[in-house]
Amino acid sequence: MHVDPIEKKPLFHFYPGEQIFSVATAGCNLHCKNCQNWQISQANPEDIPSYKVTPQELVALTKQYSCNMIAYTYTEPLASYEYTLDSSIIAKSHQLKNVLVTSGYLNRAPLKKLYRYLDAANIDLKFFNDTMYKKITTGSLKPVLDALVLAREMNVWLEITHLIIPTLNDDLKEIEKMCVWIHKNLGEEVPIHFSRFQPHYLLQNLPATPYSTLKDAHNIARQTGLKFAYIGNVYGTHEESTFCPSCNKTVIKRVGYNILEYNIIDGKCSYCKTPVAGRW
Amino acid sequence: MVKDMNSEWINKILAAKISRKDFLVLGSKLFILVILLSHIPLRWIRQNAQPLKMKVKQFKEKHLFQQHNLAG
Numbered sequence: 307m308h309v310d311p312i313e314k315k316p317l318f319h320f321y322p323g324e325q326i327f328s329v330a331t332a333g334c335n336l337h338c339k340n341c342q343n344w345q346i347s348q349a350n351p352e353d354i355p356s357y358k359v360t361p362q363e364l365v366a367l368t369k370q371y372s373c374n375m376i377a378y379t380y381t382e383p384l385a386s387y388e389y390t391l392d393s394s395i396i397a398k399s400h401q402l403k404n405v406l407v408t409s410g411y412l413n414r415a416p417l418k419k420l421y422r423y424l425d426a427a428n429i430d431l432k433f434f435n436d437t438m439y440k441k442i443t444t445g446s447l448k449p450v451l452d453a454l455v456l457a458r459e460m461n462v463w464l465e466i467t468h469l470i471i472p473t474l475n476d477d478l479k480e481i482e483k484m485c486v487w488i489h490k491n492l493g494e495e496v497p498i499h500f501s502r503f504q505p506h507y508l509l510q511n512l513p514a515t516p517y518s519t520l521k522d523a524h525n526i527a528r529q530t531g532l533k534f535a536y537i538g539n540v541y542g543t544h545e546e547s548t549f550c551p552s553c554n555k556t557v558i559k560r561v562g563y564n565i566l567e568y569n570i571i572d573g574k575c576s577y578c579k580t581p582v583a584g585r586w
Numbered sequence: 587m588v589k590d591m592n593s594e595w596i597n598k599i600l601a602a603k604i605s606r607k608d609f610l611v612l613g614s615k616l617f618i619l620v621i622l623l624s625h626i627p628l629r630w631i632r633q634n635a636q637p638l639k640m641k642v643k644q645f646k647e648k649h650l651f652q653q654h655n656l657a658g
Contacts, residue, residue: 316657342656380658407658467657501657538657562655 307357309371313563315379315407316499316538318548319584320426320463322558323565326405327368330380331389332356336409338432338443339508340471347381348507361393365400375425379407387416394423410453411445417453418460426463426585428499429454433475434484442474451491458492463585466496467538470515470523471503481523485530494531495583500524502539521545533583552580 312324332354334347341347346354359367368376376397383390383406394404403425410417410429421427431454433439436447457464466488470476488496500523502515520537524545527535537545541562548558555577559567569576573586604612 314655314657342658499657504656 307359307367309373310377311563312375312377312405313560313565315377315405315428316467316501316536317405317426317428317463317465318499318536318558318560319465319497319534319582319586320405321375321403321585322568324375325371325373326375326377327364327371327373328377328379329359329364329393330378331383331386332381333385334382334409335385335411336382336443336445340442340469340503340506342504342506343380344507361389361396364393365396365402368397368402369400374401375403375405377405377407379405382409382411384408384412384417384420387412387420391420391423394420398423408453409443409445410450410457412449412453414452414456417456421457421460421462424462426465427457428465428467429457430467430469431484432469434480434487435475438474442471451487454488455491458496464492464496465499466492467499467501468523469501469503470519471509472512472515472519474512476515476519476523478522478526482526482530485527485532489531494533496532497534497536497583498527498532499536499538500527502537504539517543548582550575550578550580550582553578557582 307330308328309325310328312321312326315326330343330346332346332349332351334341337348364376368374376393378390378393390406397404404423406420406424406427408427408429409432429450431450432443433447439445439447439450454464454466468481468484470481485498488498500520502517502520503512504514505512517537517540520540524535524537533551534548535545537543540546546560547556548560549555550557553575555569555575556567557569557575558565570582570586573584574581
C-alpha cells in the first residue's frame with residue numbers, strides 16, 4: 307500500500323495532481339518476462355510479507371490518508387477479482403473513486419460487472435501481435451482489445467500504456483497499426499503512454515528503450531490522429547506535458563510526476579476554451 | 587635553530603627579533619585579513635549552496651527516477 311500521485315499510474319487526464327491510495331495483492335494472471343514488479347506479481351500470497359486489509363478497512367485507510375481515490379495497481383488486480391470488486395463497491399458507496407491499472411486480460415462478463423464501479427482504468431496494451439503476446443506474457447491479444455472497447459462503451463475513463471521493449475515490440479509499422487486500431491475503435495481522445503522499458507526479471511539481457519524510439523512512436527501516434535500521446539518513464543521530456551489539441555499551447559506542464567503549470571478551467575483550455583478530454 | 591631542512595627562510599624568521607607588541611599588532615592585522623578574505627567564499631557559498639543543492643537533487647531525481655520510480 308502506498309499513496310502515489312495519480313500521474314504515476316499513469317493517468318494524465320483524470321484529476322491531475324491528486325494523490326491516490328494504491329493497493330496491490332500478490333499474484334498475476336499473466337507471466338510477463340519483463341515484469342517490473344515480479345517479486346510480488348509472480349509470488350503466491352503466502353510467500354511474501356503482507357497485511358490483512360478487508361475492503362472496509364481499505365476504504366477507512368484511504369480516508370485516513372486524505373485520499374478520495376483508490377488504485378488497484380502494481381500487480382494484477384483482476385487476479386484478486388473478488389477483493390477488487392468488493393472493495394470497489396464499498397469505496398463507491400463512500401463516494402470514493404476507483405481506478406484500475408490492469409493488463410485487461412479477463413472475460414467480458416466479470417469485467418462488465420467490475421466496470422460498473424470503476425471511474426478510470428489504465429490498460430496495458432503490451433503487444434499488438436498475438437504471437438508475441440503469447441510468447442512474452444502467456445496471454446493473448448483479443449481479450450485485451452475487448453477490454454479496451456468495453457471500457458469506452460461503459461464510460462470508464464480510459465488511458466492506454468504501451469511499454470516499448472527493444473527488439474520485441476519496437477517495430478514502428480506495428481506501432482502504427484496499433485495506433486490506427488485505437489483511433490478507429492476507441493476514438494482520437496484516448497491518451498496513450500509509450501513507456502520506456504527497463505531491464506527487469508527475465509529480460510535483463512535487453513537494453514532500456516532509447517528515447518529516440520519512444521519519440522518515433524509518439525510521432526506516429528500523433529500522425530495517426532491520436533490527440534494525446536505521452537512518453538513515460540523518462541524524466542523531464544517535452545512529451546510528458548499535455549497540449550491543447552486546438553491551439554497547441556501547454557495546458558498541463560509536467561516534470562516527472564509533478565505538475566508545474568495547469569491551464570485547464572472547467573475542462574477547457576484556458577487559452578482558446580476548447581474542451582480537453584478527461585475528468586478534471 | 588632549525589637544521590638539516592634546507593630551510594634558510596625559517597631560520598631567518600626565527601633569528602629576527604620581533605617584540606611582543608609588534609607580534610600582537612602583526613597577529614591581529616593578519617587575523618582581520620583572514621576574516622575579511624574568508625568572508626568572500628562564505629558569501630559565495632551562502633549564495634550558491636541552494637542552487638547547487640537543487641542541481642544535485644535534480645540530477646539524482648533524473649537518474650534514479652528512470653530506474654526506480656517507474657509508472658504503475
